[in-house]
Structures are given as structure tokens and as C-alpha cells.
Amino acid sequence: MRRRGPTAGRTGALLVLCAAGVLLGPAVAPAQAAEVSYATHCVPPAGIDPVDGTTKVEITAPATAKVGDTVDIGWKFVQAASRNPDIIDLPANSVQPSGVLKAAGAQTADVAMRGPRENPAIPKGGAMVLSDMKGALKLTAAGEVTLTPDAYTVNAMSTDTKCAPKETVQKAATIQVTAGGGGTPTATPTGTTTPTPTHTATPTHTASPTATGGTGQTDFTGKEVQVPYACKTPIGDKAATSPVQINARRNGGSYALTVQFKKSVMDSPAQIPKDSVKPSMEVVLGGADKGTVHVEGPANASPVKAGDPIEIPDLTGVYKPGASGSSTLSPGVLTVKALGTTTTCTPVKTAVSLTLDTTGQPGGAAGGTSTSGGSSSSGGTSGASGSGGGDGGLAETGAGDHGALKALGLVAGTAILLGAAVFTCMPRRRTR
Numbered sequence: 001m002r003r004r005g006p007t008a009g010r011t012g013a014l015l016v017l018c019a020a021g022v023l024l025g026p027a028v029a030p031a032q033a034a035e036v037s038y039a040t041h042c043v044p045p046a047g048i049d050p051v052d053g054t055t056k057v058e059i060t061a062p063a064t065a066k067v068g069d070t071v072d073i074g075w076k077f078v079q080a081a082s083r084n085p086d087i088i089d090l091p092a093n094s095v096q097p098s099g100v101l102k103a104a105g106a107q108t109a110d111v112a113m114r115g116p117r118e119n120p121a122i123p124k125g126g127a128m129v130l131s132d133m134k135g136a137l138k139l140t141a142a143g144e145v146t147l148t149p150d151a152y153t154v155n156a157m158s159t160d161t162k163c164a165p166k167e168t169v170q171k172a173a174t175i176q177v178t179a180g181g182g183g184t185p186t187a188t189p190t191g192t193t194t195p196t197p198t199h200t201a202t203p204t205h206t207a208s209p210t211a212t213g214g215t216g217q218t219d220f221t222g223k224e225v226q227v228p229y230a231c232k233t234p235i236g237d238k239a240a241t242s243p244v245q246i247n248a249r250r251n252g253g254s255y256a257l258t259v260q261f262k263k264s265v266m267d268s269p270a271q272i273p274k275d276s277v278k279p280s281m282e283v284v285l286g287g288a289d290k291g292t293v294h295v296e297g298p299a300n301a302s303p304v305k306a307g308d309p310i311e312i313p314d315l316t317g318v319y320k321p322g323a324s325g326s327s328t329l330s331p332g333v334l335t336v337k338a339l340g341t342t343t344t345c346t347p348v349k350t351a352v353s354l355t356l357d358t359t360g361q362p363g364g365a366a367g368g369t370s371t372s373g374g375s376s377s378s379g380g381t382s383g384a385s386g387s388g389g390g391d392g393g394l395a396e397t398g399a400g401d402h403g404a405l406k407a408l409g410l411v412a413g414t415a416i417l418l419g420a421a422v423f424t425c426m427p428r429r430r431t432r
Contacts, residue, residue: 033060033074036149036172040081042163053081055163057149059101059172066180070138073101073173075113075149080128081163088339090122090156091272097130099152106143106177111135113152130154142179146171220255222246222354224262227331231345239348244331246283246353248319253361257283259295259315259331272304277338281315282369284332284350288325289358291365292332293317321358322366328352 037056044051060074077097084090096117103109115131122129133152139145148171151164224245231238243262248255259281280296295317321327330352334345360366 032063032173033058034172035059035078036170037079038149038169039166040163041166042081042154042161044161045159051082052166055079055081055149055152055165057172059147059149061147061173061175063174064176064178065139066178067139067142068180069177070136071175073111073113073135073137073147075099075101075115075133075135077130077132080130080154082128084122084124084126084128089124090119092121093117093119095119095122095128095130095154095156097133097152097154099133100150101135102148102150103137103145104148104171105146105174106141107139107145109137110150111137111147117155128154139175139177142177145175145177147173147175218250220248220250220354220356222248222329223352225331225351225353227350228348229334229345230348231334231343238345244353246329246331248329248354248356253320253359255319255321255356257293257295257317257319257329259283261312272300273339274301274303275299277336279312279315279337280335282332283317283319284330285319285365286328286330286352287355288323289321289327289360289365290367291322291369293319293329293365293370318370320361320364320370321356322360322364322368322370324358324360327356327358329354329356 035056035058037054040053040055042051042053055077056079058074058076058078060076062071065071094117096115098112098114101111101113103111113133113135115133118131119129137145148169150169151162154161154163222245224243226241227244228241229239245260245262247258247260249258276299278297278299280294282292283295285291285293295315297313297315300313319329330350331347332350333347336343336345364370
């Protein structure tokens, strides 16, 4: 019996593999990946200077396909247009990219791309890390289809930074599309970018004040009033209406106040560390008494996970009347300290939530300010604008210096909005 040589063995193995290929059908076209870089102009939220940088992108797509196929396309950020400046640390899972990929050649289409809100914690001055984006394109014509990255948006903690090419971008991938069977193909744009919700202030409702009194009465329940707030932050104005209720409990000649926000607030756009959000308010006195009463809430005792609702705690303080008669209490200026920043919100209009029959106490309000400790200071009357200033404007409390924000990258400074968002973005999720 003649022995088979090495060549014969290799030939036999090749025949076996070829036969397997016939049985298994044609192999799937391998994916191709190509990197392009382009000058990019990024526009952060209002009030912050634009940023120019270089974006490097890697596009992945199949090299070949046929008409009627829906192909998956990948977009990887090799380099974002800028770094996180030395202002704030961005929490993990707080940044989400979306963008548009241009298809041209045999067919023309805008391919919507989107990545998950996944990123490591990005320290001040650290490189921006954006998740990989994905999209899909249904092929409708035979020929060469080119893929080119275009504009993209970075959403971080509820604010958008929009970036667009400053130059003609080179194609990053090409798909050779062959004719396929079936009916007449139609172009199918894939995916749509979900717009950032716009919160619209609801109309103000004038509430009738709640008259309370009685010699033996100790607990007084206020009326829920709708208060439109205008907030100024270094990255733009915010406005919305919040339902507020002021309650009181008499303790000797003073009153323990509790201010409640009757709706839950926005879902958290990112992980919020404990002890990083603290609200306060200046309750406005009217009628017989004048001045303001400072009330404040505790900082968040535990972290808030991304996607969980942000709850507003009850704000408490002590009101010592400075005059005898019928005194009114109305929601006033809000101050929110969040992640090392301060945002101040002033009512556009306010309404009386509670009316008390008061007896003036030594050292009481009467044109001054009652503090949470019950002491008062003499001075002029604070009207509906509270501590926001006599011209009805907003106090610039700590966050008004734009100098540190001039080096803004894609999303720096977005945490500042969190303070305003706690009070101004109010979906109707829950009633106390």
C-alpha cells in the first residue's frame, strides 16, 4: 500500500474544509475599522465660552453587504475634543454621547448614533471618556456607501454640549453593497436622538391665605401655593413653578415653621454623593409683621443613584413675631448649595400660604430677619424678593464668577445646574 505524502494530506484537508464551506454557506463579511480625526467646535450651555479641539473617531462597519441588509455601525471616541477642566469632578455614569453619521455614495442617509451613559469618574483636568456609540443602517441601493462621522452632542447631568466639525471630515469606512432579491427597497433612517426635556413653567395660581388663630390652637396648616421661580446660574437661566406649603406649630410666643415642596423633583441625571445637596429658603413676612424667616433642610444623608428621584427635604426654622396682628407667610428666595456651588432662585410672584394671629415678642422680626435659632436682627423690610436684592434681581452667591469657567471642556460646570434643577425641574411624580 502506497503511503500518502504530506502534499496529499494537505490537499485532503483542504477539500474537507471546502466541502464544509459549501455546507455552511458563504462566510460573513469581516468588519472594518478606520480612524479619522477632525477639528471640532463645541458649544457648551449658555454663558460659557465655546471650545475648539480635535476629535478622533474610529468607525466600524462591515466591508460588504447586500441590498436589503441592515448593518450595525460602531463609533468609538479615541479622543474627545477637550479635557475636563480644573473645576469639578464628573461622577461615574454621568456622561452620554449621541451623534450623526453621514452615509453617502450609492445611498444618502443620516445614521443616528447613541452611546450608553457609562463612564468612569473623571477628575478635574482628566481626559474626557465617552462611551462607544452604536447605530444601524438599512441598505437600499447597490454600489459603494461611505460612512463619515459628523456632529455629536455630549449630555452631562442634564445639560448639552453640542460639537460640530470645523473642516471637511474624511470618510471613515466604505461598504460595498451588492444587489439583493426582494421588492423595492426603501430608505430607513435608523434611530432618533431623544431631545433633552424642556421644562415649562406652569401658570401661577393665586391661593387664598389660610386664616388661623384661636387661643388653644397650636398647629397651623398652610395652603399649597404655586410659586414661579427664576434662577440664574453661570450656565444659563432656569425657570419653573414649584408647589409649596408652609405649616407652623406654636411654641410659646414663637412658631416652628416647616416648608414642604409637594412634588418630587427631577430624576437624578447622575450619581450624587451624600452630603452634597443642601436647600434653604427665606420665608417672606407680610401683614402686621415684616422681614424674612430663614428655613433650611438637611443635606442628602445618602447617595442618590442615577435615575432615582431627587426628593426635597422639609425646610425648618423658627419664627419669632415682631408685631401683633394678622401676619402672613409666603415662600421667598431659594438657595441651593450643591457639589460646592451655590444657586439662588427668586420668585417671579409669590402668594400667601399661611396667615397667623401673632403677638409681638422682644427681639422678634418686625422688619428684621428671624433665624432658625430664634434670634433676630434689625434692619429694613425684606419684601417678596427676600434676600435677592431690592431690585428684584437674583443674588450672585458664589457661582457668579465666570473666570474659572473659561477653560470649560465638554461638560464642566454642569453640576452647577443640579442645584437649580432640584427646584426647577418638577415632573409630577409623587404627592406627599
